[in-house]
Amino acid sequence: MAVAIRLIVNGEEHKVEVEPWWSLAYVLREKLALTGTKIMCNNGACGSCTVLIDGQPVSSCLKLAVLAEGKNIITVEGLGNTETGELHPLQETFIKYSGLQCGTCTPGMLLTAKALLDKNPAPTEDEVREALAGNLCRCGTYKRIVKCVLIAAETMRGGK
Amino acid sequence: MPMEYLIPSTKDEAVSMLDKYGEAAVIIAGGVFFTPHKEELFSEAEVLIDIGKLGLSYINADEKGLKIGATTSLTSLMTSKVINKGVYRVLAETVEQIPIQRIRDMGTVGGEVCMSAETDLPISLMALDAKVVLSSTKSRIMSLDEFYTGYLSTALEPNEMVTEVQLPLFPPKTGAGFCKFERGTVDLPIVNAAARVTLGADGKCSAAKVVLGCVTFPPVIADNAAKLLIGKNLDEKIIESAAETAADMECITDIRASGELRQTWIKVAVRKALNKAYEQAKGGK
Numbered sequence: 001m002a003v004a005i006r007l008i009v010n011g012e013e014h015k016v017e018v019e020p021w022w023s024l025a026y027v028l029r030e031k032l033a034l035t036g037t038k039i040m041c042n043n044g045a046c047g048s049c050t051v052l053i054d055g056q057p058v059s060s061c062l063k064l065a066v067l068a069e070g071k072n073i074i075t076v077e078g079l080g081n082t083e084t085g086e087l088h089p090l091q092e093t094f095i096k097y098s099g100l101q102c103g104t105c106t107p108g109m110l111l112t113a114k115a116l117l118d119k120n121p122a123p124t125e126d127e128v129r130e131a132l133a134g135n136l137c138r139c140g141t142y143k144r145i146v147k148c149v150l151i152a153a154e155t156m157r158g159g160k
Numbered sequence: 161m162p163m164e165y166l167i168p169s170t171k172d173e174a175v176s177m178l179d180k181y182g183e184a185a186v187i188i189a190g191g192v193f194f195t196p197h198k199e200e201l202f203s204e205a206e207v208l209i210d211i212g213k214l215g216l217s218y219i220n221a222d223e224k225g226l227k228i229g230a231t232t233s234l235t236s237l238m239t240s241k242v243i244n245k246g247v248y249r250v251l252a253e254t255v256e257q258i259p260i261q262r263i264r265d266m267g268t269v270g271g272e273v274c275m276s277a278e279t280d281l282p283i284s285l286m287a288l289d290a291k292v293v294l295s296s297t298k299s300r301i302m303s304l305d306e307f308y309t310g311y312l313s314t315a316l317e318p319n320e321m322v323t324e325v326q327l328p329l330f331p332p333k334t335g336a337g338f339c340k341f342e343r344g345t346v347d348l349p350i351v352n353a354a355a356r357v358t359l360g361a362d363g364k365c366s367a368a369k370v371v372l373g374c375v376t377f378p379p380v381i382a383d384n385a386a387k388l389l390i391g392k393n394l395d396e397k398i399i400e401s402a403a404e405t406a407a408d409m410e411c412i413t414d415i416r417a418s419g420e421l422r423q424t425w426i427k428v429a430v431r432k433a434l435n436k437a438y439e440q441a442k443g444g445k
Binding site: 001003019020021023041042043044045047050056057058059061062063064066067131133134 | 162163164165188190191192194195196198208210212259260261262263265266346
């Protein structure tokens with residue numbers, strides 16, 4: 001039996017009819033057409049479906065959409081400035097320093113990194129690695145990803 | 161099949177829903193286990209009962225010990241000051257070994273306990289003589305040692321739900337340790353072991369418990385190994401022989417490892433768990 005829920009995604013309120021067993025990732029992609037959120041392993045292991053719920057990184061493939069009722073959700077589409085199209089410093093850095101190869105893990109990496117930098121604007125390399133521990137990159141670009149997060153952190157702190 | 165979604169606001173309401181739907185109902189808290197296993201294990205489910213609003217997220221200490229609510233997240237358990245004190249610290253150390261923060265945030269204590277004994281937390285809870293409160297129209301309290309009955313199976317009746325985990329108080333100079341071997345971070349462990357020891361005034365072991373998980377079903381309480389430790393100074397030699405005694409058992413062979421490999425790793429896991437427990441017990445007040 002479908003349940004009507006309210007989701008606030010990237011600042012925009014959506015009313016969606018969902019089946020109780022639908023994952024948030026499925027609803028975001030198939031019902032709200034926000035395909036930036038990637039479904040890879042579909043069991044919480046890879047982190048590519050990471051979105052932020054009330055600022056916390058969450059595996060949206062595990063999260064039932066009904067359990068996200070009324071919550072503030074940020075997907076990769078809402079990471080930059082949605083009005084001006086300006087990218088988030090993390091996105092800028094990932095592009096500039098090639099923090100990706102195939103790009104499938106990127107949305108999850110960006111959002112997990114954003115959650116880290118929101119809490120800890122000056123993380124050490126170990127802290128970045130720890131935070132990204134649940135995000136797998138099948139191309140193995142970890143070194144550059146970590147570097148990008150550190151550079152973006154510096155930029156956001158007002159460095160170069 | 162259409163599925164209904166129910167959100168009870170009190171424990172009594174949840175229990176009466178369970179009573180009504182029985183096997184057709186699935187209890188949901190974090191959802192870590194349900195979502196990926198829906199097709200495989202829950203295809204017959206007709207009702208989802210969300211117990212997130214029952215106020216079951218708590219860790220309370222009193223004169224009898226600790227009470228942990230079923231929907232307490234693994235992160236809350238790991239970071240709790242009460243848990244990070246003394247012998248209970250083994251629970252935080254066990255959860256810490258789930259390396260993905262998102263899983264620790266979503267996963268709940270009740271979920272880990274109900275999912276199966278093939279995960280880590282139940283093994284550490286068993287080492288601490290945990291009991292579970294099974295709520296239904298007639299509630300009962302059961303030792304976790306009796307709760308697990310086989311592979312992915314528990315003594316939970318269709319009209320019951322786990323609402324609380326209770327831990328006793330332990331005497332001073334008690335320590336506990338946990339160790340596991342696994343293929344990858346998202347797979348079930350190959351072998352996990354937890355141990356608890358209490359030292360008497362003379363420094364000799366006065367109480368001990370060793371629990372082994374994933375080596376056969378349900379988990380094994382290695383009484384033979386524990387008995388060996390009682391009344392002894394826990395030196396390297398005695399810990400090694402307890403580990404060898406624990407490993408002297410028939411282990412399952414599955415896709416993760418052979419029975420022989422499991423036997424070898426029981427030795428290592430028990431030795432490490434006992435060493436951690438002993439170190440903690442020595443330092444304990």
